[in-house]
Amino acid sequence: MTDLSQNPAGAAPRKHGGSLLEKSPHTKKRNAAETRFKAYGIAAITAGLIMLLVLVTTIVGKGTGAFQQTFVTLNVELLEAKLDKKGNRDLADIKKVTTFGYAPIIKGAMEAVIEELGIETSLKSKELAGILSKDVAAQLRDYVIANPDQIGQTVEFRFLASSRVDGYLKGRVSRDSIVNDKNISAEQLDLVDALAAAGVLEKTFNLDFIFGADASDARPEAAGIGVSMLGSLFMMLVVLALALPIGVAASIYLEEFAPQNWLTDMIEVNISNLAAVPSIVFGILGLAVFINYMHLPTSAPLVGGLVLTLMTLPTIIISTRASLKSVPPSIRDAALGVGASKMQAVFHHVLPLAAPGILTGTIIGLAQALGETAPLLLIGMVGFIASNAPETLADGLLAPNSAMPAQIYEWAKRADPAFYERAWGGIIILLLFLVTMNTLAVILRRRFERRW
């Protein structure tokens, strides 16, 4: 049994007559082994907690930058000669001016502000405009088309700075790192410093990251996670609408009605197996059945929702069964005793009592589905720019969209490191959702769970 009863090789037998207060070498060795063993355990836990700490600090440290963005405030003179040559404010004519037509106006505005502030620079006007985002011309054009009456006036605008300038203010881009960068020069950074000192260029909270749409490869500063958040929302609606009723129905049958036979056994085995099937296999199923066979649209949140439903069903069934099981048989017996049918006993008495537990399990299942990425890759929710927010319910379900985790993956794949900051920022938002859902589940459980 233990080392006590034998004399292990190498350890001297305890000599009689020695002091009891003095520990024998053998005891010392055993005590040392004990301390070592305990230390391993502490080391393991510390290692795990350190990993968690590193993970969280990395996410927070690298992601918070995405919530801030550098903006340049400029007074722009909307020259009539450039924007509406005929001067009749005809929308069709105004729309004919492409974003290229707006470039001189932006350059002019930059030159004006530099002159006003008295900054000396040898940069050409094109390089001056280079510190602004490529998105600016489109923003200006949208404004002019929406407000044609403002042509000829001077309007104050808040423009996005380019991602390099933004990175410079956030410390991601340094003067050393841009030596071979053709998108920005040291001269431009001098100008940025001067503009920042004058308060024209400043870093502020960026709401567009949370609610905005994704942007193309060249404009990381304009990319937001809002549209893919909607995609995730529609997927979760599908999952909730399908997985909850089906999961609850299946659990009620298995827990309350199922006779002990081969069919029941088969269902049980299948559910426990499905819970362990890798998520990517569900993606293959979705691709083969929903897209290739049923011809549902690719990249649609409906398809994503269906796939995630199949994936979360086992989770919901397992937790629902546990909460049905925790309702004591006396409740059923009492209901049956006063003349309820078995169905009535279950639906009128057991189910309401189990509802908090079912809800908790469902929220946890939804949280799991919200963070799942692999199946979404296969049904085509990556590889494009999710830029259009859906307007109707049908649009939201059927129009191609991304989802939060898929959007993060998409950003992580892009070449410009400015997107990495967005990816970490997206993870913060995703984790906030998950934390909220899990907290909700814990509160529900604490608040409503009954001990019988």
Place this chain on the structure above:
Amino acid sequence: MPTFWLVALLIALSAAGFYGGRRRAIATAAGNVKDLHSLPSYYGYHVALAAFVPAIGALAIWLLAQPMFIENRVSGMIPAEAIPESSSIGLVMSDVRRVAEGLDLAVEQGLLTAREARNAVAGEQDLRALMGEVGVALGSKVRPEVLNAAQAYRNLSHTGRIAMTVVVALLALGGFAFAYARTHKDFRARNVVERAVLALLILAASLAILTTVGIVLSMLFETKNFFGLHSWTDFFFGSTWAPNFRGGSELSILPLLWGTLYISFIALLVAVPVGLFAAIYLSEYASGAVRAFAKPLLEILAGIPTIVYGLFALLTVGPALADLFGKGGLLGVEWMTGATSVLTAGLVMGIMLIPFVSSLSDDIINAVPQAMRDGSLGLGATKSETVRQVVMPAALPGIVGAVLLAASRAIGETMIVVMGAGAIAKFSANPLESMTTITTRIVSQLTGDTDFASPETLVAFALGLTLFVLTLGLNVLALYIVRKYREQYE
């Protein structure tokens, strides 16, 4: 969206059925509810269910079966000589579908009238340009056979849609009328409704079987197609993974399997010692306060989505390892060329699996009866001796099961390896080289433009089936070990 309206109609009809059935039942009892066999609402549910369930079932089956039926009919129309040398019936069919879809879109956008679309003749108009205008890209000019088949396809699906609407509406109305006519005060509505509800419950429970069957069948079917195009000996016993979309690919699973197992091994090397010692400490040594603090924190690691770990591997762990082992790194060695490597993915996956191993082992260790510990401690053993010589042997089958489950998780994990492991398939024992896995190859073969007639796409299904069988086998083995070798203490 006609299907949407059809469903809305069904819901409206069944709502009407609920009130109609209830009112009629009360009317037959001359307003005296006590004369009814069942509660009034059961008569309502009876009519509502009869109107809704058969119709929606028919709708679902129709939607599933129609594509298959049409596909069969139309592909039978394409003569064998119309299929070009380098192509297959599947490719021609996808052209047919695209032409049909393009014609529908053209009508919808008003570029063609319905009659023009029906009478469209290949060669007379430039159909390809027209398709391009509505956003349907075609590889080549529309050939007459394809156009004929596309017209037949459109006809059939049009007729099918009308027939479906008629059948579903008839079923709903028929069910409504039948149930409404049966409604009478002596009718046993509750028994009928309860039987119907029970049938629905059974149906919901059977969905689990249906999903499994769906997974297996869909992969089996495409895998069969794959083995028709590619030799199975190369797949299972070849040594090279070199997909080439121009043909002549070598698609062997062995290098991928090697990468998968290597990464999983490293992950387990991290997760098992850390997880197991954490579980032992938490269940045997830790005070209540430490346990209440550390256990939930460790379990947070399990709730973090894999995309987060993937990003962590790609952007933090990978570059950090490259700084250590790469060119100009801290150790002054040049063992690593990029940030992606077996070690990167393995380490991060190990972190992910720590809580998985620790919480499973924790449960198992706690299940060992206290009397055994007391006996051992009473004989004079130290705590660590008790754990090593009494608790561990008793918990061993469960722990082996937990490790196998963790291994199955590691093999099926996708995002971490997609982002951290790299894309090069090779046999190498160097953990600092990038390698690729089964799951990464499934993702890369199935994302982007997929052509379901080429072995390069279809191989993903064979890989998926292998993965499914592998993980299922590990799970079953884990369950078997736990059942077979578990000590029963009661």
